[in-house]
Amino acid sequence: MRVKALSSILFILVLISACQNAQPSSESETAVSDSTAVGEMEPEVKLAYDGENHLANIRQLTDGGDNAEAYFSFDNSMAVFQSNHADWKVECDQIFYFNIAEDDLINNRPKMISTGLGRTTCSYFLPGDTTIIYSSTHLGDSACPPEPGREEGYVWPIYEDFDIFVADLEGNILDTLTNSPGYDAEPTVSPNGDLIVFTSTRSGDLELWTMNLDGSDQKQVTSGLGYDGGAFFSPDGTKLVFRASRPQTEEAKAEYQALLDRGLVKPSDMELYVCNVDGSDLQQVTALGNANWAPFFHPSGEKIIFSSNHKSKRGYPFNLFMINVDGSGLEQITYDEQFDAFPMFSPDGSKLIFSSNRNNGGTRNTNLFIADWVE
Secondary structure, three states, rough: OOOHHHHHHHHHHHHHHOOOOOOOOOOOOOOOOOOOOOOOOOOOOOOOOOOOEEEEEEOOOOOOOEEEEEEEEOOOOOEEEOOHHHHOOOOEEEEEEEOOOOOOOOOOOOOOOOOOOEEEEEEEEEOOEEEEEEEEOOOOOOOOOOOOOOOOOOOHHHOOOOOOEEEEEEOOOOEEEEOOOOEEEEEEEOOOOOOOEEEEOOOOOOOEEEOOOOOOOOOOOOOOOOOOOEEOOOOOOOEEEEEEOOOOOOHHHHHHHHHHHHOOOOOOOEEEEEOOOOOOOOOOOOOOOOOEEEEEEEOOEEEEEEEOOOOOOOOEEEEEEEEEEOOOEEEEEOOOOEEEEEEEEEOOEEEEEEOOOOOOOOOOOOEEEEEEEEO
């Protein structure tokens, strides 16, 4: 479902790109894509903004379409992600994977793992790095599902045909982990290799659930009214971080429920929460306002990196921030003029992969970037 966030936010950013070109400062740190030959007369490509002191050796991995939710393999060598890049002959988001050091995604189409049918989202490697999980609507309909109109304003669709599948790296579906009516998506895997967390509407609301790697022992984790999603495990596998809407007034609660009944949510007001894997000790981390989402634990387990537009009165830009688990020590990490989101640390803690509108030539393209992490 997080790719829906990207698509909806980009709808707004497209309107912006005509009058605002997100070009880095000429004094920023520079990096050139490994797959782009730079002639003697060609200018260097600027990929970093002033103030991005935690990021070094930034490398652009893709060039075209919307590329999002890139997540590392357990051995740090590969990443799996979703893309709707038209040059790769897909009509809506599909799942791809690549070898980070060896594959050139700017000039070559990576290996597609999903079926090419329906819409997919939220892929993640399973232990052993020979299989992945991902969400897809293809069992409900082989066509891409329709996007919602603008009648309700800024909304995300909650497609009830989403289920969670296991596939090998050749794209063969090995197992179907969910089969309950309604939305089952957004799966991620514990670093301990024993549990999957996902979001489901099976209880009547968008709540977090866990299950074993084979789909057994499915347990509800959260129960508060609102959209609980985008969850990730802490490095030791004992906690979850996620973003949630929590409507407070009776009017807001009624609007939320009415939209959910129609398969829609409004994501404009989201904060970050942490809890134990069983849902106990639930704590709100942020109270920043606007949309705070796409969280991921720092390798220490004591901080959280996330995307936010809390500094904006216009809806953009979205940048990456880091905060202590107790809500203290907020620090801005990126300084893009449009959109940075979906950060993930490599399992060894040495790199950060993320999606960004930087260096897109004023287009709507959202590309993948990778950087060395500097403490």
